[in-house]
Amino acid sequence: MVSKQILEEQIKAQGDLVRKLKAAKESKEKIDEQVAKLLELKAELSNAGEDSNAAYSNQKFTLKTPKGTRDYSPQQMALRNSVLEKIISVFKKHGAETIDTPIFELKEVLTGKYGEDSKLIYDLKDQGGEILSLRYDLTVPFARYLAMNKITNIKRYHIAKVYRRDNPSISRGRYREFYQCDFDIAGAYDPMIPDAECVRIVFEILKVLEMPSFVIKLNHRKLLDGMFEACGVPATSFRAICSAVDKLDKSPWEEVRKEMVEEKGLSEASADLIGEYVQLNGKADLVDKLLADDKLSKNKSAVEGLEAMKLLLKYCDLYGSSDKVLFDLSLARGLDYYTGVIYEAVLLADNASSSEEVSVGSVAGGGRYDNLAGMFDPKGRQVPCVGVSIGVERLFAVMEARKAAEKIRTTETEVYVATAQKNLHEERMRLCAELWAEGFKVEHSYKKNPKLLQQLQHCEEYGIPLALILGESEIKNGVVKLRNVTTREEVEVGRSKLADEIRQRLQGGCQNGS
Amino acid sequence: MVSKQILEEQIKAQGDLVRKLKAAKESKEKIDEQVAKLLELKAELSNAGEDSNAAYSNQKFTLKTPKGTRDYSPQQMALRNSVLEKIISVFKKHGAETIDTPIFELKEVLTGKYGEDSKLIYDLKDQGGEILSLRYDLTVPFARYLAMNKITNIKRYHIAKVYRRDNPSISRGRYREFYQCDFDIAGAYDPMIPDAECVRIVFEILKVLEMPSFVIKLNHRKLLDGMFEACGVPATSFRAICSAVDKLDKSPWEEVRKEMVEEKGLSEASADLIGEYVQLNGKADLVDKLLADDKLSKNKSAVEGLEAMKLLLKYCDLYGSSDKVLFDLSLARGLDYYTGVIYEAVLLADNASSSEEVSVGSVAGGGRYDNLAGMFDPKGRQVPCVGVSIGVERLFAVMEARKAAEKIRTTETEVYVATAQKNLHEERMRLCAELWAEGFKVEHSYKKNPKLLQQLQHCEEYGIPLALILGESEIKNGVVKLRNVTTREEVEVGRSKLADEIRQRLQGGCQNGS
Known part of the structure; x- marks a missing residue:
């Protein structure tokens, strides 16, 4: 545990930072983030023994959410x-x-x-x-x-x-x-048809979220097992070696090799054979190359995995997702329960020091697990x-x-009803009810006599596109002032035409899409 | 705990019921419901000691969700x-x-x-x-x-x-x-403006859910307290008497009176006075009547509550929700923390034995609680x-x-792509990808060679409005058969016109709105 003295110093420094941000009129989000850190530190201090912060002395406990x-x-x-x-x-x-x-x-x-x-x-x-x-x-x-x-x-x-x-x-x-x-x-279906749809779904999701660059890596547990076998890995070590391979996205080959040999007792020769395979990645041509590979072509499990991969790549082609998929022999996935295809989508970013794109993190992963549901069935019936x-x-x-x-807009309010003079809150409420009945999303101030400036500031703060302003003269003349909050342009509209006018303006893109 | 023998008898009876339902080809929902009960009983039996049900003997534990x-x-x-x-x-x-x-x-x-x-x-x-x-x-x-x-x-x-x-x-x-x-x-706002909006929101929700008949009962904690005081209830018994009044929606007055007198030590005279008030309900005219009431008009808290209620009813009128609100002196609400207006919405149904509508249950409730947030603030600052x-x-x-x-539709699928002959699954997949790219919600079978009948049955079961049928002749001629699943009417459509045709049909109400 950090000593009380260190915590107090951290709190002091963090407090200074918050005051600086406030003085510099930084965004609320930025300030809130640092205030949250300050509160965390104070909470830690409070847990550390006695609470030296007077503001918390009335509190019987620390005001926080649970750890994590x-x-x-x-x-x-x-x-x-x-x-x-x-x-x-x-x-x-x-x-x-x-x-x-x-x-x-x-x-x-x-x-x-x-x-x-x-x-x-x-x-x-x-x-x-x-x-x-x-x-x-x-x-x-x-x-x-x-x-x-x-x-x-x-x-x-x-x-x-x-x-x-x-x-x-x-x-x-x-x-x-x-x-x-x-x-x-x-469900029990034909090979790779549902598997290819999962890949397509990941493809569509990353497209719809406008991720600029990504790749969906594919591999197959049977190919991995066959490859391990062909490289001389004892069957009892498959999962251990697999989990070592899984670290290749974070560690260089040399470290993974060291783990295999020194921690997992693999022979250096086997490790080097694996090392050659796991560098490979490509598309259908790589599958063909491996199907012709001396060692793999003789291994039943490897051939099964490669044939499955070939079918999957073909289906990815039919589904229009093939330009984002990559058959990658270094993909292993940590979980034990996968039994077939495995995949993982990673976002890419330009590497500043080269023209290559580098991975900035996994955003989706999965695979086939044909034996898990059976663990719960009294008769052991499997559901692939x-x-x-x-x-x-x-x-x-x-x-x-x-x-x-x-x-980011946190509400969807379309119209804010404001008043320009005192004691018009009932008129405001009546107009709100009219507009709610028309189906619009409408707000007004809960104060009887709010200042006009404050009402308009609320619209700007919450990104509300339209404001209606009611004054005594407008009420007398049966009109309202309609204000475009962004352009601040105002026009008078007759009450009978108001709903149509609002609808037209919202459709015309005045609506602030969030 | 129910004895094992009784449980076994219950399981037998329940098993007979399930078999009867299945024989009568009852709906899946109905059967599933009874099967669930059967499983519950079996689980209970299993917990009761030893599991006499062979089907569960491989299971190390009962396959169920936690109790409740x-x-x-x-x-x-x-x-x-x-x-x-x-x-x-x-x-x-x-x-x-x-x-x-x-x-x-x-x-x-x-x-x-x-x-x-x-x-x-x-x-x-x-x-x-x-x-x-x-x-x-x-x-x-x-x-x-x-x-x-x-x-x-x-x-x-x-x-x-x-x-x-x-x-x-x-x-x-x-x-x-x-x-x-x-x-x-x-937030600290002007009296009853946010309170009236809460009532309006309950009103709109029950309308949008098409509840045929409901009433939103209103009352005020200050009026209740004032009324208790005016009826001679000692201040220390306010909450206890309040919680007795709260039972009036389920129990007759005689029982509530008994609880007040016998359990809560109230004098019979006080109880009878309360009994007269809590029978009252109405609208603004009742507020006026009570403001002129001998006892209440002399009580500060009661007058404050009544004035607040008057304002709330006026605002409900402005907000267009007044035809569903009812000022009801029997409404008390159980929770201690309310400090102002309280409300509760109840659904009504026709009473078979009279022309009156009776309550069938509370579907919304709430009120004002001005002191709760302050309990968490180190300096006790209140947030109304x-x-x-x-x-x-x-x-x-x-x-x-x-x-x-x-x-009820559980998916939103618009188009199901089916094939009429074998080995056309790749054509099906290609067509799906085309339609996904057009933005349609599309499914097809995960089997290579499903039977046409099964594919069409799937459409009917899931309420999918349109099916596309691909056969060898259609592929040769560059067309597909488009089938309206409900009417079973089929037309041939050229591939180039397909997306437009589907869009038109879905807009034309073919879409099965769920």
């Missing part, structure tokens, strides 16, 4: 909802249904599914009755749902929060409570599944960074 | 999402933002907020670190959010799950995990709030019952 969690502000929610809407529109384009499951499961449902990560599961207190845990992902509850309801085929998406008692780096946007967004196709998990938290972060300069 | 929780099927989710969309559209018409908070809070945040219901709070296990509990409602997290972020005004809605370790009657649709849907206006909680679970149940006869 956060509230979502209206700005964050507006952005998240617009991103999720776009993702859902893609799922619906492909005929997906949605389901929901409880936030907690019987602990036994989760037991034995996550290996050593099981220690990250949140348990509920035993208050008499069942022993429960918060869900760790959406895949295990989905498999439980299939088995419990004896469902043999379904195409569903599920967007919901999951929980992991990790010590995540909050500064890098990782939390203990976060959203997952899964799409899966369950293939699916993809969209990394929405990272996509939210990318979109937040992209929109940081833009003002 | 359930999965939501695609049908339920489709209905819920359509109801929530309508409710959210009303919130947006009134300029509301949305926020989200974590599913759990520091236990201390919840402590002391729910009185004796605190025993229903779900605690998380102490796994080292903070002591956490699942949220019990959305109001306390909202107050914590306001204080923590020093927000003095916001108009927000929040739709999310909450958790109560109750022993609810599942058969009456009550659960331990359920949705709440709250709308609140925080008024809000309403929409009883979405009950509304879902009402809508489910209403739609039971209708088929």
Whole structure:
């Protein structure tokens, strides 16, 4: 634990920063972010023993959200909802249904599914009755749902929060409570047809979110296994070597090789053979080349994986997603349960020091898992599944960074009804009711006598496109002043023509699309 | 615990029922419901000691969701999402933002907020670190959010799950995990203007959900307190007597009177005085009558409450919601924290034995609570709030019952691409990709060679309005057969004109609106 003295110094420095930002009239978001850090530090100090901050002395406890969690502000929610809407529109384009499951499961449902990560599961207190845990992902509850309801085929998406008692780096946007967004196709179908649709869905989602550059890497667990076998890896080491290969997106080959040889006891010769294969990536021509490869062509599992890959690439071509897919032998994926195709989408960015594009992070991943649902079926009946998990938290972060300069609307209000003189609030309320009845999104001040300037400032702050201004003369003459908030241009409109005029202006692009 | 023998008999009877339903070819929903009950019984038997059901013998644990929780099927989710969309559209018409908070809070945040219901709070296990509990409602997290972020005004809605370790009657649709849907206006404004907007919002929501008959009852805590004082209730008994009055929607006056006198020690004379007032309900004329009432007109709190009610009724009139509001002196609301106006919306139905309409249940409730946010502020700063909680679970149940006869679409698929002969799956995939690129919602079979009949049955089952049928002759001639699934009428359309033709048909109402 950081000492109290250090914390106090950090708080002082952070307080200075906040005051500087305020003095420089920085954006509310920027200031709020630093204030949040200040509050975190103060909370830590309070936990560290005694609370030296007088402002908190009336508080019996620290005013904060639980560690690793956060509230979502209206700005964050507006952005998240617009991103999720776009993702859902893609799922619906492909005929997906949605389901929901409880936030907690019987602990036994989760037991034995996550290996050593099981220690990250949140348990509920035993208050008499069942022993429960918060869900760790959406895949295990989905498999439980299939088995419990004896469902043999379904195409569903599920967007919901999951929980992991990790010590995540909050500064890098990782939390203990976060959203997952899964799409899966369950059912016994013909090879690679549902698998190719999952790839197409990832393709469409990254297009609809206007990600400038990305690649969807593909590989196959059977090819990996066959390759390991052909390179002389003992069968008992397949998963361990696979998880070493999985680190190639973050570590150079030399380190991965070292792990294989020194930690996992692989021979240097085997490691070097693997090293040659995992550098390879390409398209259908690479599949053909490997089908003709001396070692792989003699291995049943490798040939099966390559044939499957060939079919998948052909289907990706038919589905129009092939210009973004890449068959990549270094792709391994961490999870044990995959049984067939695996894929992972990564965003690319220009590398400043070369003309190459480099990966800036995985935004979707998945694969085929044909044996998971069977673990829940009393008779062990399998339901083949293939699916993809969209990394929405990272996509939210990318979109937040992209929109940081833009003002995100948190409401959809179209018209603000303002008054220019005192004691006209009843006129204002009457006009609001008229416009609500016409179906418009309308607000006015909850104060009887707000200042006109404040009312107009509210419109600008919230991006409301139109303001109506009522004064005594307007009321007498049966008109209202209609103001375009952006251009500040004003015209008088007769009350009887008002709804049509508003409708026309909103259709004419005056509406501030969020 | 029910004995094993009784359970076995129940399981036998339930199994017979399921078989009968299946033999009678009842709807899948009906059968599934009874199967679910059968599984519940089997699970109970399994818990009761040993599992006599062979089917479960491979299972190490009972395959079920935790007690008091359930999965939501695609049908339920489709209905819920359509109801929530309508409710959210009303919130947006009134300029509301949305926020989200974590599913759990520091236990201390919840402590002391729910009185004796605190025993229903779900605690998380102490796994080292903070002591956490699942949220019990959305109001306390909202107050914590306001204080923590020093927000003095916001108009927000929040739709999310909450958790109560109750022993609810599942058969009456009550659960331990359920949705709440709250709308609140925080901020220091002029009297009754935000309060009247909350009433208007309830009015609009029940209209947009096409509830045939409802009433929004209004009352005021200050009037209740003044009335109790005027009737000789000791100040220390106000809340106790208030909670007795709150039972008038379920119990007759005689029982409530008995509780007041025998359990709460009120004098018979006082109880009788209260009994006269709580029978009263009406509109503005009742307010005037009570303002002239001997006892009430002399009581400061009662007069304040009545003046407030007068203003609220006037504003409801201006907002066009007055034909559905009723000033009702029997409305008390259970929660302690209300400080001003209180309201509750109830659905009405024709009483079979008389011409009167009777209440069939509360679907929204709320009021003003000016002191709650201050409980979280280190300096005790108050943020006045008024809000309403929409009883979405009950509304879902009402809508489910209403739609039971209708088929609810769980997908939005517009076009299904079918093939009439074998080995045309690549043609099908190519056509799907063309139509996805045009923005249509399109599906096809994941099987290479599905039977045409099965493909068309899928369209009927899922309510897909249009099917495209590709055969060898169509491919040769550059056409497709376009089939209206409902009328079964088929026409040939040239490939180049296909997108336009589909668009026209979907616009022409062929689209099956869900």
